[in-house]
Amino acid sequence: MTRRIASTLAQTGRPHGSGITSVNPPLVRASTFVFDKLEDFEIASKTPFDVPFYGRVGTPTTFAFEEAMAELEGAHRSIATSSGVSAISAVLLAFLQQGDHLLVVDTVYEPVRRFCSRMLTRMDVETTFYDPAIGAGIADLIRPETKLIYLESPGSGTFDVQDIPAIVAAAKAAGIHTAIDNTWATPLLYRPLEHGVDVSIHAATKYIVGHSDAMLGVISTNAETYDAVRRASQDLGACAGIEECNLGLRGLRTLQVRLERHAATGLVLAEWLAAQPQIARVLHPALPSCPGHAHWKRDFDGAAGLFSVELTSRDPQAKRAFIDALEMFKIGFSWGGYESLVLPMNPAARELSRWQELGPVVRLQVGLEDPQDLLEDLQQALAKLPG
Secondary structure: OOOOOHHHHHHHOOOOOOOOOOOOOOOOOOOOOOOOHHHHHHHHHHHHHHHOOEHHHHHHHHHHHHHHHHHHHHOOOEEOOOOHHHHHHHHHHHHOOOOOEEEOOOOOOHHHHHHHHHHHHHOEHHHHHOOOOOHHHHHOOOOOOOOEEEEEOOOOOOOOOOOOHHHHHHHHHHOOOOEEEEOHHHHOOOHHHHHHHOOOEOOOOOOOOOOOOOOOEEEEEHHHHHHHHHHHHHHOOOOOOHHHHHHHHHHHHHHHHHHHHHHHHHHHHHHHHHHHOEEEEEOOOOOOOOOOHHHHHOOOOOOOOOOEEEOOOOOHHHHHHHHHHHOOOOOOOOOOOOOOOOEOOOOOOOOEEEEEEEOEEEEEEEEOHHHHHHHHHHHHHHOOOOO
16 A cells, blocks of 8 residues: 555655564664575575675665665665765765766865865866755756756755756756755655656655664665765775664654654744844745745755844854844754754855845744744844844
């Protein structure tokens, strides 16, 4: 029978055998699996990513998490990795080699930009950063040596939403692959492979784990790209920890209810902030003030609880005063956990930045605290901004 998303989140990646069985898959802590017969060892070695063979290539716990993610993403297979950055690195190295050209959205997650400027430059791979609003115009940037278009939508910091269908169409016309960081949306709000993207990447550390207590990445691919990505992931040795995969499975069980709360509170705060004189603009995909809002409305099934605000004040101390005054929003990297966080952003550092004449930007991760308490915290912090 066809299952709806809430049922899938509760049921997938669990044992369903007859008789007595645990609700959750047993946690298998193992680096080594042993065999009595050489023939059994040889048979297992032919499908090491499907059966217990060696801990680095997977355990029953790893396989359960990968199976659950593949079902949620509508993917051929999923691959668990040690972090979101390790997942990104594996995907880039799967498709790129010396002399190739890569297209990356300019609003990309900073570690991706760093990987391009450090690792890929040493490999003689050239990266061109493109405007997130480019849409079908990306066809003009594709060269004979272009091998991959890397998307992130919404983009980090300013949450620009790209015209993904137009970019995918241009890529397919040129015979090149596409990959997207889908961490903000999760498979609940956007399923890239259903829209023609070849590879979907998640920093599962964030909404999927959901409790700020594990580093985990996951890559989901179509059938055409699976082997290349799996080989790159294996060569990097960036395998996911067993405990972390188990925490990823745990997080999936409550992902929908948590995401609904993050989204609802986030929208309440975003709409309130948009009406405050100290705020020049709220960069939340569900609000018309966010670049690419129409694309979000067309393509996504909802919004997450992460967004940014542009302050009205150009005083260099305004951002510091606002952040330091917050009490419930603690300063910290990452997002997607139950706790609210705040982080200064610097969009002017981008290659194609148009931010020089705009105000300072602060990113808010809206947690699971009471919405009124969070609103009052923002209110008292805004009151401390320089006049």
